[in-house]
Every structure is written in structure tokens, then in C-alpha cells.
Amino acid sequence: MTKFIAISNRRGGVGKTTGTMMLAYSFAVLGFQRVLVIDLDAQSSTSITMMGHERWRHAIDCTKTIGDLLLEIYGDEETGFENYIAHYAGDVHIAPGNRKPDIDVIPSSFELDHREREIMLMNSNAGPTIDKVFDKLQTRVAQILRSFKGRYDIVLMDCPPGLSNVAWGAIKAADYVIVPYIPDMTAEDNVGWFLSRLSALDGTREVRVLPNRVQLNSPAHAGIMDSVHNLYQPLGPVIPARTALANALEFRASSQPIRTKFGLGMPTVESLFRAMLVLFETTNRGSHQ
Ligand SMILES: Nc1ncnc2c1ncn2[C@@H]1O[C@H](COP(=O)(O)OP(=O)(O)O)[C@@H](O)[C@H]1O
Ligand SMILES: [Mg+2]
Numbered sequence: 001m002t003k004f005i006a007i008s009n010r011r012g013g014v015g016k017t018t019g020t021m022m023l024a025y026s027f028a029v030l031g032f033q034r035v036l037v038i039d040l041d042a043q044s045s046t047s048i049t050m051m052g053h054e055r056w057r058h059a060i061d062c063t064k065t066i067g068d069l070l071l072e073i074y075g076d077e078e079t080g081f082e083n084y085i086a087h088y089a090g091d092v093h094i095a096p097g098n099r100k101p102d103i104d105v106i107p108s109s110f111e112l113d114h115r116e117r118e119i120m121l122m123n124s125n126a127g128p129t130i131d132k133v134f135d136k137l138q139t140r141v142a143q144i145l146r147s148f149k150g151r152y153d154i155v156l157m158d159c160p161p162g163l164s165n166v167a168w169g170a171i172k173a174a175d176y177v178i179v180p181y182i183p184d185m186t187a188e189d190n191v192g193w194f195l196s197r198l199s200a201l202d203g204t205r206e207v208r209v210l211p212n213r214v215q216l217n218s219p220a221h222a223g224i225m226d227s228v229h230n231l232y233q234p235l236g237p238v239i240p241a242r243t244a245l246a247n248a249l250e251f252r253a254s255s256q257p258i259r260t261k262f263g264l265g266m267p268t269v270e271s272l273f274r275a276m277l278v279l280f281e282t283t284n285r286g287s288h289q
Contacts, residue, residue: 001286002149006174010194012161015180015212017045020158026273028101029258033153039108041160047107050089052251060109067115093255141169175285177207183224206283208235216240236275
């Protein structure tokens with residue numbers, strides 16, 4: 001069964017990329033799952049983090065990015081999306097044998113916003129009103145993303161900040177939406193606004209909030225998390241502010257064991273993984289081939 005997980009928040013800098021990366025490595029290394037990471041953010045930090053600059057730039061030169069994929073198949077036809085996948089990404093290896101975990105990536109590029117505009121122009125006659133055109137685009141993006149079902153156990157979709165048609169497409173494609181947030185003054189309003197938009201969508205998807213960059217000894221952070229979690233269901237773990245987690249965003253040319261990569265952040269990676277397994281067990285969403 002393939003589980004589609006969108007990591008999303010309208011706000012930038014809250015830990016979408018950090019969360020996506022932690023989930024990708026934990027599912028693939030700790031859970032021995034086949035993982036596909038789709039980077040939908042034009043900033044491309046997930047692509048660079050998971051592939052390194054060199055391989056990511058090469059993918060752009062070869063037009064093997066998510067923007068190229070979405071542009072190529074703006075019609076209704078099936079396509080060879082295999083062309084867009086970078087296999088065995090990441091900078092972690094598994095003992096014994098130091099083999100690479102099963103993590104594939106479809107990278108983003110700085111051109112993605114531009115591509116999205118091109119796709120919109122191509123589809124501008126797709127409906128009588130702009131809302132209908134947007135609906136059609138989002139449905140098409142969701143359809144393309146879901147075409148990976150059956151090939152992977154886990155598809156992680158790292159969303160851009162803001163709510164573009166691509167972001168909505170990913171949310172529509174998702175069985176699960178994980179919403180990282182920083183427990184600061186704007187958190188309750190920001191998370192609340194985003195979740196109310198999600199609840200207005202058709203279909204059912206499980207949505208969980210995930211506090212990140214938490215100062216564990218801060219009463220202010222604890223109070224804000226209490227308020228947010230009274231209103232919106234938390235995934236469970238709290239991701240502390242840790243230099244080790246910030247450093248883990250850096251791609252290393254030579255691969256390393258997962259415990260070396262995450263260092264003091266490793267217990268958080270493990271608790272995130274366990275919480276996802278519990279979520280899967282208690283909700284049982286996903287797509288059979
Ligand atoms: N738990 C954490 N501890 C320390 N730094 C973090 C943590 N989570 C994220 N960061 C840092 O915050 C910045 C934004 O995180 P990122 O995951 O890129 O957010 P987003 O993808 O939502 O824009 C990055 O520099 C990252 O290293
Ligand atoms: Mg990001």
C-alpha cells in the first residue's frame with residue numbers, strides 16, 4: 001500500500017524540509033521502505049539536501065525536475081515519469097555492506113514557479129472561470145502525483161510555502177498532511193487558518209500538526225503548544241531546536257550511517273518514525289495498486 005504524505009504549511013522556515021528529510025531517512029533506513037521524495041518547492045532545499053548540488057544541477061541540465069514533469073504532461077496522457085526520478089539519493093548508508101537506502105527523489109528547480117505559470121497559461125481555457133481552471137490544474141497535479149502509487153511504500157511531498165496550485169495539488173493527493181509549525185506568537189492563527197482551508201476540501205485526509213524548533217525549557221513554547229494542540233490534533237513528537245538537526249540539512253559527499261548524520265537529533269528521528277507508524281496503524285489510509 002502506498003501512503004502519500006504532504007508536509008505543508010503556508011508559512012516558510014517552519015521545518016517542512018527538515019521534517020521531509022527526517023521522514024525520508026527514517027522510513028527508508030529504520031523501516032526498510034521504498035521512499036519517493038517529491039520536492040514541490042522552487043527553493044529546492046530538499047533537492048539539494050537529498051542529492052547534493054552537483055547531482056541536482058545535473059538533473060536541471062537534463063530537464064529532470066518536477067516542473068519539467070508537470071509541464072510535459074499537462075494534457076491527460078500518461079507519460080514516462082520514470083525519466084524524472086533520481087535513484088538512491090541521500091548521504092546515508094546502511095550496514096552491513098554500506099548500501100544506499102531506497103530513497104528516490106524528483107527534484108525541484110528555481111524555475112518551478114515559472115513552470116507553474118506556463119502550465120496555467122496552457123490550461124487557461126480549461127474552465128469557464130478562473131476558479132474552475134485552478135480546480136482542474138490542482139486535480140491534474142494530484143493525479144500526476146498519485147500516479148506513483150504501487151511503486152513506493154511512502155511518497156513524501158515537500159510543499160512550498162504559500163498556497164499555489166501545486167501546493168493544493170499535493171494536498172489533494174495526500175492521505176496524510178503533516179503541518180510543522182514553530183510555537184511562536186503567530187502559530188495558533190497561522191495553523192488555524194491553514195487547517196480551516198484544509199477542512200473545506202473534498203475527500204478525507206488525516207491532518208496532524210508537528211511543533212518544531214521547540215525550546216524545551218520555554219514555558220512560552222509549552223503554553224502555545226498546549227493551545228494549538230487543544231484545537232488541532234498533534235502527531236505526537238516535539239522536535240527540539242537542535243544544531244544537529246540544522247546540520248543534518250547539509251549534504252555530505254561521502255555517505256555515513258544515519259546515527260552519524262543526525263547525531264543528537266537521532267532520538268527525535270526515531271520518535272517521529274514511531275509516531276508515523278502509530279498514525280498508520282490507527283488510521284489505515286493509503287492506496288493499493
Ligand atoms: N529542529 C530544528 N533545530 C534547529 N534548526 C532547525 C530545526 N528545524 C529547522 N531548522 C532550521 O530552520 C531553517 C528552516 O527550516 P526548513 O526545514 O528549511 O523549513 P521550511 O522547509 O519550512 O522552509 C533551516 O535553516 C533549518 O536548518
Ligand atoms: Mg523547505
